[in-house]
Amino acid sequence: MSKTKAISLTQYLIEQQREAELIPSQLRLLIEVVARACKRIAISVNKGALGDVLGTAGTENVQGEVQKKLDVIANEVLIEANEWGGHLAGMASEEMDDIYAVPNRYPQGEYLLLFDPLDGSSNIDVNVSIGTIFSVLKHTDGHAVDASSFLQAGSKQVAAGYCVYGPQTTLVLTVGKGVVMFTLDREQGSWVLTQDKVKIPEDTKEFAINMSNMRHWAPPVKRYIDENLAGKEGPRGKDFNMRWVASMVADVHRILTRGGVFLYPWDKREPDKPGKLRLLYEANPMSFLVEQAGGASTNGIQRILDIEPIKLHERVAVILGSKNEVERVTAYHRDPVA
Ligand code: AHG
Ligand code: MN
Ligand code: MN
Numbered sequence: 001m002s003k004t005k006a007i008s009l010t011q012y013l014i015e016q017q018r019e020a021e022l023i024p025s026q027l028r029l030l031i032e033v034v035a036r037a038c039k040r041i042a043i044s045v046n047k048g049a050l051g052d053v054l055g056t057a058g059t060e061n062v063q064g065e066v067q068k069k070l071d072v073i074a075n076e077v078l079i080e081a082n083e084w085g086g087h088l089a090g091m092a093s094e095e096m097d098d099i100y101a102v103p104n105r106y107p108q109g110e111y112l113l114l115f116d117p118l119d120g121s122s123n124i125d126v127n128v129s130i131g132t133i134f135s136v137l138k139h140t141d142g143h144a145v146d147a148s149s150f151l152q153a154g155s156k157q158v159a160a161g162y163c164v165y166g167p168q169t170t171l172v173l174t175v176g177k178g179v180v181m182f183t184l185d186r187e188q189g190s191w192v193l194t195q196d197k198v199k200i201p202e203d204t205k206e207f208a209i210n211m212s213n214m215r216h217w218a219p220p221v222k223r224y225i226d227e228n229l230a231g232k233e234g235p236r237g238k239d240f241n242m243r244w245v246a247s248m249v250a251d252v253h254r255i256l257t258r259g260g261v262f263l264y265p266w267d268k269r270e271p272d273k274p275g276k277l278r279l280l281y282e283a284n285p286m287s288f289l290v291e292q293a294g295g296a297s298t299n300g301i302q303r304i305l306d307i308e309p310i311k312l313h314e315r316v317a318v319i320l321g322s323k324n325e326v327e328r329v330t331a332y333h334r335d336p337v338a
Contacts, residue, residue, distance in 0.1 A: 009035055009171070009182050009191035022175050026087040026109055030136060031159060034113070035171055035182075035191055037081035038132055038163035041074045041117075042184065045130065045165040054125050062097040062313055063278075070124050071095050074117035074132060088113055090145035092312055094281055099312065101145050111158070112137040112150055114281040119162070120247025129166035131249025135285040136160065147312050154284030154305035161285065164249045172198075172256065174292040179256065200295035201259035204322040206241045208251045209263040216267035220300065220332035224263075248277065252286050252320070256293055261321035263329065265300065274299070275317035279309055283316045296326035300333035 013031060017023040023031075044053050057067040075095040082088055083100075086107035091100040094116045102108055113136055120130040136159040137152050139145055161173035169184035171191055179198035182191035207228055214222070231239040243260070245251050251262050264277050277283050287297035287304040297304045297320035304316060319329045 007193040009193070012180065012182075012193055016175060016177070020177060022177055026111060027136065027159060027175070029085055030082070030087040030109075030111055030113065031161075031173065031175075033081050033085055033087070034078070034134055034161075035163075037078045038169075038171060039184065039189070040077045040081070041070075041132055042163070042165050042169045044070065044073055044077075045124075048127070061095050063094070065121075067095065068118065068121045068124050070130075071118045071121055075115075078113075078115055078117055078132070078134075082113060085109070087111055089139040090149065091115070092147075092150050092280065093117055094278060094313075099145065099147050099150060110139055112139050112145070114150060114285075116278070116281045119249045119282070120245070123245070123247050128247065129164055129245060129250040129253075130247050131162050131164040131253075133162040133249060133282055133285050134160065135281055135288070150280060150312060151309045153308050154279075154287055157284060157288050157305075160288040162249045162252070162289075164247075164253050166250060166253075170194075170253065172253065172289060174289050176288075176292065179289055179293045181256075198256050198293045200256060200290065200293045200322055202294070202323045204259040204261060204325055205238055206243060206254075206258075206260040207263070207325070208243050208245075208255075208260060209265075210244055210246070211242070213267050213269070216269050218266060218268075218300075218333075220329065220336055221263065221265045223332055223336075224329050248282060248286065252290070255295070255321045256289065259322045261325040261329070262318065264318045266317040273315050275315050277316060277318050279304070279307060279314045279316040280312065283318050286318075287320060290320045294323065295321050296323045296330075297321075298326060298330045300330060 013028045057069045057072045059067045084106045087109040092114045116133040123130050159175045163171045171182040181195035183194040185192050227235050228240040283304050290297050299317040
């Protein structure tokens with residue numbers, strides 16, 4: 001894209017508001033504020049050891065995970081940036097047990113913001129790509145915001161996206177009309193549109209799964225991976241490659257860029273949990289993006305975006321990416337002898 005034709009995030013959002021009437025001004029403000037918060041988080045991420053942001057915070061979140069300093073910093077940045085603008089009624093985060101209602105001293109807006117402030121925490125200290133994932137819902141239930149306000153199916157999202165802090169800092173967004181990518185221009189301090197009409201190829205030769213859990217998988221997942229590993233000589237008739245970054249943002253970003261399938265399935269380690277990833281602020285926004293790019297996303301049984309959540313930090317099995325692969329894995333779950 002030539003410099004003279006560069007389109008900024010602000011320009012993109014205003015044009016969407018004007019032409020497609022998809023983005024009311026409060027939603028536009030919300031997305032701009034989230035993008036600005038991501039810039040601040042990117043600065044902390046980049047400072048690393050120089051900014052004293054590495055290592056643990058010495059606390060645990062509601063999921064019983066040890067919080068890293070950057071988990072806490074990113075959470076605070078997102079709250080501080082968003083609470084006063086008048087566009088939100090409340091926020092929910094991986095790093096907060098309960099929801100955060102916008103304090104009474106600020107005007108109340110009509111949107112709800114959910115986020116995983118720092119995805120890929122195990123990669124912070126080893127200088128591997130990490131990110132921020134966000135999802136936007138409308139506050140529609142007519143009473144003061146509480147946890148139940150956030151329990152909406154992913155199909156109700158009005159916007160979703162993520163920012164990946166990698167070799168480049170990239171913001172990926174959908175407002176329900178395709179997927180667009182912006183790259184942070186650090187000299188200008190602005191987000192520049194670098195990819196629109198993002199499309200995931202329907203077929204792929206690349207899968208992403210944590211192979212160390214193989215012995216715990218259910219038979220349909222074991223079958224799918226076994227068949228892929230058998231390569232050209234096996235039932236798939238082609239060789240596969242494997243990638244696992246252990247940051248969902250980075251794995252999904254690769255899939256949006258060149259295709260692939262990502263699995264974090266149910267497994268026997270903790271059989272009562274449906275999966276590891278969280279529905280409301282990890283699986284739902286990523287599923288919205290993937291579907292908007294022509295891919296598919298299920299929990300093995302049903303479309304993730306159709307799941308009616310029953311609790312804020314609910315977990316879910318995730319199979320997403322290139323459509324034909326996701327449909328294959330889902331068919332193996334539905335009909336194990338197929
Ligand atoms: P988070 O850092 O927000 O807790 O999320 C980590 C998630 C996800 O990003 C990644 O795909 C997965 O956990 C990695 O799990 P393993 O440690 O099993 O590889
Ligand atoms: Mn995460
Ligand atoms: Mn996280």
